[in-house]
Amino acid sequence: MTTQKLTTQKPSIELSADTLLYATGINKSFTLHNQGRINLPVLNNANLEVKAGECVALTGQSGSGKSTLMKSLYGNYGVDRGEIWLKHHDNWVDLVQLKPHQVIEIRQKTIGYVSQFLRVIPRVSALDVAAEPLLELGIDVDRAYQKIKKLFSLLNLPERLWQLSPTTFSGGEKQRVNIARALAVDYPIFLLDEPTSALDAKNRQVVVELLTEKKSQGCALIGIFHDEEVRNNLCTRELRFDIN
Numbered sequence: 001m002t003t004q005k006l007t008t009q010k011p012s013i014e015l016s017a018d019t020l021l022y023a024t025g026i027n028k029s030f031t032l033h034n035q036g037r038i039n040l041p042v043l044n045n046a047n048l049e050v051k052a053g054e055c056v057a058l059t060g061q062s063g064s065g066k067s068t069l070m071k072s073l074y075g076n077y078g079v080d081r082g083e084i085w086l087k088h089h090d091n092w093v094d095l096v097q098l099k100p101h102q103v104i105e106i107r108q109k110t111i112g113y114v115s116q117f118l119r120v121i122p123r124v125s126a127l128d129v130a131a132e133p134l135l136e137l138g139i140d141v142d143r144a145y146q147k148i149k150k151l152f153s154l155l156n157l158p159e160r161l162w163q164l165s166p167t168t169f170s171g172g173e174k175q176r177v178n179i180a181r182a183l184a185v186d187y188p189i190f191l192l193d194e195p196t197s198a199l200d201a202k203n204r205q206v207v208v209e210l211l212t213e214k215k216s217q218g219c220a221l222i223g224i225f226h227d228e229e230v231r232n233n234l235c236t237r238e239l240r241f242d243i244n
């Protein structure tokens with residue numbers, strides 16, 4: 001089955017034209033198979049609708065399920081119940097119903113994820129790590145490198161590091177490579193898991209500006225931002241989680 005076939009479906013309620021993500025009735029629990037099969041309920045009927053130009057902060061106590069929702073929205077975790085509708089091109093797809101190869105297509109074009117940690121591969125340069133998603137989309141190498149170099153410069157990543165593997169980079173340097181990798185792609189939806197946690201004030205501000213630009217271009221942002229100043233500067237509203 002191709003993504004094309006699934007796009008004939010749509011959410012059961014009428015959504016406004018600028019909605020890009022609509023998650024409804026999300027339940028998620030974990031079964032700890034090696035600990036007596038204990039069941040740990042985490043998300044209980046979570047709902048979220050995000051429109052173009054919005055930035056929603058996921059807030060709440062540690063352990064309340066913020067990362068679990070983010071990983072579910074990216075298809076890393078399967079959910080027990082619920083629907084996760086994403087506007088993919090001009091059609092709606094329910095992530096929950098997609099096959100793995102279709103999820104990959106959605107991740108290439110529609111939903112970007114800035115995780116806290118960069119997956120590094122020895123001997124692959126920072127430039128190549130960051131350009132990979134653009135190259136997978138078929139963008140030519142020179143254009144992809146140009147885009148990444150511009151972002152690296154904005155993010156104050158020293159030029160002497162660009163050709164090196166990020167294996168030995170500091171936490172903040174790795175995080176900036178990760179941010180450039182995601183923000184280089186014109187995704188309409190971004191998931192941001194503490195994207196500034198390892199950055200100093202100057203670079204935090206650069207990231208806030210880059211994300212503000214994405215918002216003004218009509219992207220929908222959903223994120224966990226422990227830094228209150230970043231949250232206040234960027235977010236249009238919050239979704240608060242309680243411990244179940």
Ligand SMILES: Nc1ncnc2c1ncn2[C@@H]1O[C@H](COP(=O)(O)OP(=O)(O)OP(=O)(O)O)[C@@H](O)[C@H]1O
Pocket residue numbers: 030040042060061062063064065066067068069
């Ligand atoms: N893969 C997993 N297997 C089992 N339990 C998990 C798994 N991932 C998360 N949990 C549990 O789910 C609950 C919610 O975790 P989650 O990481 O979503 O919380 P959070 O709100 O993001 O917390 P924090 O602010 O500390 O990062 C926690 O009790 C955690 O132990």
